[in-house]
Amino acid sequence: MKNLTNTIQNQIILTGDRATGPLHLGHYVGSLQQRVELQKHNDQTILVADMQGLTDNATNPSKVSSNILNVVADYLAVGIEPTQTTICLQSQLPALSEITMYYSNLVTIARLERNPTVKAEIVSKGFQRSIPAGFLTYPISQAADITAFNASLVPVGDDQLPMIEQTNEIVRKINSLAGKKVLTECQPLLSKSSRLPSTDGKTKMSKTMGNTINLGSSPKQISAAIKSMYTDPMHLKVNDPGRVEGNVVFTYLDAFHPDASYVDKLKQHYRAGGLGDGETKRILEECLQEILKPIRQERSKLLSEPNYLLRILQQGSETARQKTERALNDIKNVFGLNLFKC
Amino acid sequence: MKNLTNTIQNQIILTGDRATGPLHLGHYVGSLQQRVELQKHNDQTILVADMQGLTDNATNPSKVSSNILNVVADYLAVGIEPTQTTICLQSQLPALSEITMYYSNLVTIARLERNPTVKAEIVSKGFQRSIPAGFLTYPISQAADITAFNASLVPVGDDQLPMIEQTNEIVRKINSLAGKKVLTECQPLLSKSSRLPSTDGKTKMSKTMGNTINLGSSPKQISAAIKSMYTDPMHLKVNDPGRVEGNVVFTYLDAFHPDASYVDKLKQHYRAGGLGDGETKRILEECLQEILKPIRQERSKLLSEPNYLLRILQQGSETARQKTERALNDIKNVFGLNLFKC
Incomplete structure (x- = not known):
């Protein structure tokens, strides 16, 4: 294990993966090894992003559903410890969808269309004019994820820096609306190892x-x-x-x-x-x-014990649910919408 | 009371209002009188759409929050009976946000930009290129509302027919994905009375x-x-x-x-x-x-008894929550995302 640091401590870290396939050596070098280190001295949450996986796979949803447990098994197999890291499932956290709805009113379509990462993905996926709304707006959903966990540090590749910018823009808007600091801006943690090439040396791993x-x-x-x-x-x-x-x-x-x-x-x-x-x-x-x-x-x-994997995911989601509900509550307060609780 | 019919029976009806101001005679003639009749022989839900109200008022949220109880008082004052009609608050129903997220992957940005109602509103509100994402996508959120209640009949003005079309397009996509009928297409109930003009006879009431x-x-x-x-x-x-x-x-x-x-x-x-x-x-x-x-x-x-109004809204929201969670469950099944419940 190389290029890792033990100096990062006491951060709230949110990271995760779209559940659209089993993880590979690119993930191992780019993020998994780092997570195994980070979990020791930080409050780390890993979000299995099934809903985000659907943003470009809605007509082929089994590509997402069939990979959720694969991804959880990948995590545990490389040494991510459920006792040290909260592993949770996006679709089990309604507050993330609700926060996304509130944030959607603070971000313009023009701003989303300027996002360089999304722009590049739209080209590479051949969407042209038939971009699903959920795909164009997924940076808003990511901002909801990050802030719902009050993350201070978000491990990203350099191509994902625009997501951090978008998140912090929303954080500043919410704080400005509230007239006080409700949410915290996050910092990117850039991977120290460069991106691993595909075995053919040409294209992105896929x-x-x-x-x-x-x-x-x-x-x-x-x-x-x-x-x-x-x-x-x-x-x-x-x-x-x-x-x-x-x-x-x-x-x-x-x-x-x-x-x-x-x-x-x-x-x-x-x-x-x-x-x-x-x-x-x-x-x-x-x-x-x-x-x-x-x-x-x-x-x-x-993978021969799916019930064990489900239990890990369920327990992690329960912990995450409590955290994300607290953040939702803070955000609803900003909009004056906490009249009562059902 | 004129132009009303008692022949509509046994329908599931969803209707509602954005909570952005107290209701006026236009609402009374266009929808409130009709609702008082419809509640007698149908399963009627009225959604106080606070979240939709924010889609173009996010930077002035008190315009929404301060009007929620006004609108509920308006309903009760004209004869809507909480024992006959479920009156509920959109922001208390997380399933609506979650369903919106799933539907967002089935509707393209180009399709949303073609919606004539939204097009006209974008012009009238002077948004030009700075349309909030939540505003452009609100037809998806309305489709979530309608289908979450399994509504068969939706009272609308003729300018809102595109919303019904958009909803039924999504219904057909979900049913096609599922390979069976999961959701029901809804029918519009066009108001029989023509739109009441503003007192100045020129502009839309506002x-x-x-x-x-x-x-x-x-x-x-x-x-x-x-x-x-x-x-x-x-x-x-x-x-x-x-x-x-x-x-x-x-x-x-x-x-x-x-x-x-x-x-x-x-x-x-x-x-x-x-x-x-x-x-x-x-x-x-x-x-x-x-x-x-x-x-x-x-x-x-x-309005002198806000706790009574809150109780009505809370009880209605509890009833609505159960219904909308059932619909969410059905939709998550289509995407294979009911691995477990938290």
Whole structure:
């Protein structure tokens, strides 16, 4: 485990994943390892975002529903501890929807259309003019999630910084309406490791593209994925000098091999010529098989006990429900809508 | 009371008002009288739409919160019976927000922008490009309201027919996703009385324009509003022939005077010449003072007992909460999201 820090303490952290597929090595390097560290000294909540998963999958909802427990098993298998981290399900928290409705009145359509992340996603998903309303407005829903937990720190990739900006704009509007500080602005926690490339080295990792190694991948799947991995297309003979930059095998070795000086020596050898792709791939496979074996076994054991996973999610959602109801109450107060409680 | 029918029976009816001001004679003629009749033989719910009221008043929320009890008092004062009609508060029904979130994924932004009612309102409110997201998407929220109560009949003005269309489009999408009938399409109940004009005869009735007679208006306010009422600008001398069409005094006499044949005689006299505006206004004032006196007194008595009004609203909201939670449950089933209950 590299590039992690233990200096972050006493923060309220909200993080999560859309439940649209099992998690893969990109998640492991980009966020899961960090969460395992962060849970030790912070109040961390992980939101399984099933409702957000529907914003672009409403006509194929089983893609979401069938992955909820997969994602929870992924969390536990990598070492997220339900005793240290609250794992909860978005659709079990009505306050998140209610807060979203209140915030929707404070954000214009033009502002949403300017969001660079959403803009890029609209292009990549080929939505053009048929953007579902729920998709264009999901930054409002994310702001509801973040503030409902009163999060001070939100781990994000750099492409998600506009979400933090949008959230803090809403926070300032609510506080200005209230004439006092009701909500707290959050800070982004940028991932220190750079984004892991897909195995083909070209596109974003995507389950449907078949260019990922999932946490639950079988030894055969891991082996096949590494064999087809993008290296240096000019490195035709073993004795040719090879390029390390953009060579996915080396990027993965950097991310996963426990011995950095050994990887440095491999790089020198590869650059000089005389080290074949077959050998670098063999070394990477040995390393990844070793890392993924206990995770896969634990994951598989967990998935054979769905009631246990449901109980974890239910208990976490109950804790989260109390927190989010408190935030909703504060926000309804700002709008003068706490006449009584049903 | 005119133009009402007792033939509508055994329907589930949802109706309501944005809580953005006290109700006026336009509401009385256009919907309140009808509701008093409908409650006798139907399952009627009236939703006090505080959240929808915020879609264009978020930065001035007291306009909504301060009017909630006014509207409830208006209902009771005109004869809506809490024992026959469920009167409930939108912000007390979390299922409505949750259902809105699910539906948002089934409606495109382009579809919302084509809604003629919303288009017209965007122009009339001067929003241009700074339309709050909650305002553009309020037809989705209305569809959530209607279907959450499983309404079969929705009283609307003809300008609101696009809302019914939008709702039924969503109903068909949900049923198609489910592969069975989960939700029921609703029918509009068009008001039989034509829209009451404002006292100035020009613009839509609006509290801020000062061109309405509210149910709680004082005798002096009623008198002043009628004195300034638009008549026939060419009817300069009493003996001149006058025009009845577009003459607001006659429109109000048609709507409120109990003796239609007497009003017909007045019209003949006015057309022929010899009947002054002072006299027609005196007759209208006598009639309206008589109608509004008991309503005003009852309304004032009710507003002196806010706890009673709150109790009505709370009990109605509790009943409504059970109904809307059932609908939410059905909709979550369609998306496979009923793993457990918190």
